[in-house]
Amino acid sequence: MAVSYKDLGLVNTTDMFKKAITGGYAVPAYNFNNMEQLQAIISACVECKSPVILQISKGARQYANQTLLRYMAPGAVAMAREMGSNIPIALNLDHGDSFELAKSCVDYGFSTVMIDGSSLPYEENVALTKKVVEYAHERDVTVEGELGVLAGIEEHVSSEVTHYTKPEDVQDFVTKTGVDHLAISIGTSHGVYKFKLKPGESVPPLRFDILEECEKRLPGFPIVLHGASSVLQKYVDIINRYGGKMKNTSGVPEDQIKKAVKSNVCKVNIDSDGRLVMTAIIRKCFVEHPEEFDPRKYLGPAREELKKMYIAKCELLGSNGKA
Numbered sequence: 001m002a003v004s005y006k007d008l009g010l011v012n013t014t015d016m017f018k019k020a021i022t023g024g025y026a027v028p029a030y031n032f033n034n035m036e037q038l039q040a041i042i043s044a045c046v047e048c049k050s051p052v053i054l055q056i057s058k059g060a061r062q063y064a065n066q067t068l069l070r071y072m073a074p075g076a077v078a079m080a081r082e083m084g085s086n087i088p089i090a091l092n093l094d095h096g097d098s099f100e101l102a103k104s105c106v107d108y109g110f111s112t113v114m115i116d117g118s119s120l121p122y123e124e125n126v127a128l129t130k131k132v133v134e135y136a137h138e139r140d141v142t143v144e145g146e147l148g149v150l151a152g153i154e155e156h157v158s159s160e161v162t163h164y165t166k167p168e169d170v171q172d173f174v175t176k177t178g179v180d181h182l183a184i185s186i187g188t189s190h191g192v193y194k195f196k197l198k199p200g201e202s203v204p205p206l207r208f209d210i211l212e213e214c215e216k217r218l219p220g221f222p223i224v225l226h227g228a229s230s231v232l233q234k235y236v237d238i239i240n241r242y243g244g245k246m247k248n249t250s251g252v253p254e255d256q257i258k259k260a261v262k263s264n265v266c267k268v269n270i271d272s273d274g275r276l277v278m279t280a281i282i283r284k285c286f287v288e289h290p291e292e293f294d295p296r297k298y299l300g301p302a303r304e305e306l307k308k309m310y311i312a313k314c315e316l317l318g319s320n321g322k323a
C-alpha cells in the first residue's frame, strides 16, 4: 500500500531550496547504501544543524532492499528527533531511469525524486520527465530533471563538449516538464576519476559561464550540481598506504564548490567522498588490527570519520546552522 512521505516525517525540497537560494548556500544530498552511512549523515547534520537530502540510487535500493529502506527513512527521522533536533530531512531517488521506478519510490514514501532522462533525445527526456512530474506533483512530491550529460571519462563519452547543458534549452525544458529543480552539466562527473590530467596539469575550472547563462534564463530557479565530490586526497592516501591501489584520482576543488553554492546551485550531490572515507578507515583498521573480526570494530571508526567528513561538507556548502 502506498505511503505518503508526510506520514514518515519527511519533507519535500520546496522550502529547503527557497531558503538556500536566498541564503546563498546549498543543501547537501548525501547518498547512502547502509546503516552506518545513514547514521553518520544524520548525526553530522543534527550536530551542525543542517537540512539534508538523503539519497538512494537505483543500485542502492536494490542493494539495501526497498522495503527495509522504507523503514530506515522514518527511523532516521526518529533518530534525529530523539537527538532533540528538528532538521528538515528529505528522501530522494537519485538518477531514476524510468517512470515505474520513480512511481514506486513515490509510493514508498520518497519526498522527492530525480528522473534522469539526460541520455535520451531531448523530446523523449521531456516526455518522460513530464510524466513523472504529473504523478509526483499529485502527491506533493518534488521532481529533479537533468539536461546535459555529465562530462565523463567513460569510454562511451566521445566528446565532452557536446554533453554540457545547452542554456538555450533550460527554459523550454522547465516549462514543458514542470520540474522543481534541474541538474545541469558544467564540467563535473561521477566517481573518483573526474579529470584526465597529464603530469603537471591542474583541474580545469567548472563552466561557470554555462551556469550563469542557465540562471539568466531561469531566474531564482533551483539548480543541482552532481558529481561534486572533491575526492579528498587525505583518504586516497590512507587507502593507498594500507594496501589500496587508487591512481590518478581527481575531484572538484573545494573552492569551486564554494563558488557554485553562492549562485542558484542549492543542491550538491556527494557520494564518492563518503565511499573513500569508509574504504580508507576500514583498510587502516584491517592492517593495524588483523586480529579483529567484529565488524563494529571497523565499521564504527569508519562511521565516526564519515560523520566528521559530512560536517566539513556542510560547512563548505554553508548549510550548517541553517536548520
Ligand code: G3H
Pocket: 031, 057, 058, 059, 060, 094, 095, 190, 191, 271, 272
Ligand atoms: O550518481 C551516482 C551515485 O554515486 C550513485 O552510484 O549507482 O553506484 O549507487 P550507484
Ligand code: 13P
Pocket: 031, 094, 095, 189, 190, 191, 192, 225, 226, 227, 228, 229, 230, 269, 270, 271, 272, 273
Ligand atoms: P560524486 O561521485 O562526485 O560523489 O557524485 C555523486 C552524485 O552526483 C550522485 O548523484
Ligand code: ZN
Pocket: 095, 190, 226, 227, 269
Ligand atoms: Zn549524480
